[in-house]
Amino acid sequence: MLTTERARPEPVRRSPRAWRLAVGTVCFGAFMGQLDASIVTLTYQPLRTEFHTTPAGVEWVSLSYLLTLTALLVPVGRVSDVRGRKLMYLYGFAVFTAASAACGLAPGLAALVLFRVVQALGAAMMQANSVALVTTSAPPERMRAALGMQAAGQALGLALGPTVGGVLVSALGWRWVFGVNVPIGVLALVAGHYLLPRTRQCAAGGRIDLPGVLLLGGSTTAALLALSVASGLGLPVWSAALLGAAAAGAGWAFLRRQRSCPRPLLDLALLRERRLGPGLLGGLCGYLVLFGPLVLVPVVLTRAGSTPLATGLVLTALPLGFALAATGAERLLPAAWSDGLRGRAGAAGCVAALALLVLLPAEAAVLPLPLALLGLSLGVYLPANNTQVMRAVPATAAGTGGGMVNMTRGLGTAVGVAAVTLALHLADARTAALTLLGFALLILATTSLATTTTSRRS
Template sequence: MVFSLNRLLQEPAPLAALERQSWHPWLVVGLVSIGAFVGQLDATIVQLALPALGRAFGAPLQQVSWVALSYLLAFASFLPIFGRLCEIHGRKTLYIAGYSLFISASALCALAESFGQLVAFRFLQGMGGALLGANSIAILVQAVPEAARGRALGYFAAAQAVGMSAGPALGGFIVEALGWRWIFGLTVPFGVLAILAGWLALPRGAVGGEKPAFDWGGALLIGPALILLVATLNHVSSWGLASPLTLASLCVAALLLWALRRREAHTAAPLIDPRLFTASAFRWGVLGVVLGYALLYGVFFLMSFGLAHGYGESAREAGLRLALVPVALGLTAPFSHAVRAVLGRWIGPVGMACALAGLAMLWLTFGRSPDHHIWDTVSFLLIGFGLGLFVAPNSTATLAAVSAGLAGAAGSLLNLMRVLGTSLGVAAGASVLTWRLKVETGSARDWLASDGAGLLAAVRTSLPLLALMALIAAFAAQRAAGATRR
C-alpha cells in the first residue's frame, strides 16, 4: 500500500522545453500567484454574497455564517497537516491535487440544492485551499534564484492583495447580474487551466534528505479543537453565555487545546513547534495577527448585512463600497515599513487608532445620518488605512522574535493564525449581530423578518466588539515590537 501511495504521489517532470527557458521561474511565480489570488478572492467574495445566500436558503445569521466558516475552518485545520505531508511526499502533485479538489468543490457549491450541501462543499473547498496554501511559497522559493526571491514574493503578495480587494466588488457584480451560484462556478475554468499549466511547468520537489515524521496525534487534535472553539463563539448568542451547552463546548475545546499542547511538546516532529511560544514578542505578535484579521472580517460580515439588508443597497453598490477597505489596506501596506522607521514600536497603536476612528465614525453615523454614504466611505478608508499600517509591521516584528532556524515554522503558524482570526471575526460578528438584533427589535425575529432600521441599529451597536478587538490588537503589537527591540 505504501508503494502504491508513493507511485501515486510521484511528481511528473516539467516539460523540458519550458524548463530550459530563462523565464521559466517567472512562469512558476505566475502560476502560484494565480492560486494566491483565487484563495483571497474566494475568502472575500463570499462575504458580500452572504445576505443573498441567506435569502436564497432562508437561513438565520448564525447558519448563513457557516458558508464562510466551513471554508475557513477547513483551511485552518488542514493547513499544518498538508504542509507536513507535502514535506514528506513532495509538493507538485499535491499542489495540483489541491487545485483539482478546489475547483471540483467549487462546481459542487454552484450546483448545491440545499444549505447543508453548500456548507459541506465549502468545507471540501477549504481543504483544497489548504493544499494550495501549504505549497505555494515553498514552490516559489525553490523555483526562483535567491537574488530574485524578494521581487517574486512581492508579486505573490500583490496577487493576494488584488484578490482580497477585488472580491467584494466582483462579488457584488456577479450576484446582481448572474446570481450567487456564479461566484463559485466562475473559478472552475480558470482552475482547469491552472492544473494543466501546473502539470507542464511546475518543478519537481527537492529530492533526497531525511523525511520528517508525521504527527498523527496533532493532526487528530487540531481540527476538532479549532472547529469547536469557533462554533461555540458563533452560536453563543443563541445558546446563552452561561448555558450548559456553551460551557461544555468551551471546556471540551480547552481540553483539546491542552492535549494538543502536550502532544506537540513531546513529539519529535510537531505540526506546531512549541519552541515558538517561548518568546513573549512572538506570543504578543500572534495575538495581534489574530485580532487584526478578526477585525477586518468582522467589518466585512457586519457591513455586508448593514449595506445590503439595512440600507437596501444593490449587491453591486454594496460590493464597491466594501471594496474600499481592502483597497486602502493594499495601497497602504507597501509603505508601512517606511512609516515604521519613523514611528518605531508605536506604528501598531497608530494603525489601530486610525481603524478606531473609522469605527467611531460608523458608530456615530451608520443608519443615523442622511449623508451616510459620505461618512461610510471615509470610515471604510480609515479602517483599511489603519489595517494597512498594522498588518505588515506586526508580522515583521513577530517573525523577528524567533531564531532563523524557526523562521519557516513561524511563517506557517502566522498563516494559520490569519485564517483563525478570519474565522473568529466572522463567528463573533454573527453572534453579536444576532444578539443586538434581538435587543434592538425587542423580539427574536430573524434578520430576514426585521426591517432595515432595526438591522442598521443592530449593526451599529455591534461595532464596540470590533473596537475592543482593535484596542487589544494595538496593545499586543506595541508589546511585540517592544519585546523584539530588547
C-alpha cells in the same frame, strides 16, 4: 504518473523567464484564495432567503472553510515536503476547482458546508506550498521581487472580491460566486503542469502529529459552534455550555500533547520568546478586524435596502486600502521607520478607523471613508507585525513560525466572522462595530507590549 512530479518542457526550463512563469502560476492560487475569502460574505443574504435559515447557520459557509484550512495547513505542508510541492499544489488546484463547482450546485445548506470543507482541503494544499514554490523557483537575487508578485496576486484577489461578488450575485445569483473559480482553476492546472518546477529535494518522511491536528480542530470547532448557538443556531441553548466545555477540554489536551510530541504543530518552547506571544495575538486580532467588517457591512447595507452590487462597491474600499498599503507601504513610508513603529502607526490607524465606523451614520455614502482608512492601516500593521514575529523565531524554526502565522490568520478570520454574527444577534450593528473597536485597541496594546519588550532586551 499520478504520484510523481513531471518535469517542465525543456524550452520552458531553459527560458530566462522560467522563474517569472512559475511565480505567475502561483499567483493564480494566491488570487483565487483571497478572492474566495472576500467574495463569499456577499452570498449570506441570498443563502438565508433560498435555504430559509438563520445568520448563525449561514456563517458556517465561511467557518467550515476557515477551520478546515487552519487545521490542515501545517500537516499538508509537511506531506508536501516529502511527496513533492508541485504535485500537492496541482492536486490542491484540482480539489479546489472540483469543490467550487460542487458548491455552485449544492442542493442545500448542509451540502454547501460539506463542499466548502472539501474546498478548504484543496486550498490548504495550495497555500501550504505557495511560498515554497516561489522561493525555490526564483533566483536568490530576485526573491523579494518574486514574493512581491505573489503579494500583488493576493491583494488583487482581495480587492476585487466584493465588487465581483456584487456583480455576480446581482446579475447571475449566488451560485456563480463559486462557479467563477472553475475556469480560473482549469487554466491554472494547465499552466502549473507545464510551468512549475519539480521539487529539487524532498524531505525525509516523518510522522505527522495527527492527534494534535484533531485536538486543535476539535477545540476551535467546538468553540465556534458555541458562539453560533449563542448567535441563534438551531440547537438547544444548554448545548452552548457543553460545547464550551468541550472546547476547553480539547484545548487543554492539545497543549499537553504539544509539550510531549517530538514534532508538535505548535512549538510551545518558541512562545517563551516574549515578543512572539504578543505578536501572534496581535496578528490574530488584525485578521479579525480585517474580515469582521466583511460580514458587518453587507448586513447593515442590506437592511437599508442596498443592492448586492452597491454593497460590494462600498465594501471594496476595505480590501482595496489593504492591498494598496500592503504593496506600497515599503516604498512610501520612511525607510528609517522600524517594524515596531510601523506596527504602532498601523494599529493607531485601526483604532481611529473603527472609532469613525462607530460614530458615523451607517450609510453607503459614508462607509467607504472608515473602511478605506481601516484597510490602509491594516496594510501597514500586518506586514510589520508578521515580520516582527518571524524575526523573533530562530532560523532553524522558520517553518514552524510560518505555520503559527498561518494558524493565527485562519483563526482570526474565523473569530471575526463569529464575533460579528454574535454581536448582531444579541444587540445591533453599532455594538458589532464597538466589538471590533475593542479588538483594535487590543492590537495597539499588543504592539506596544512587543516594542517595550524589545527595547528592554536590547
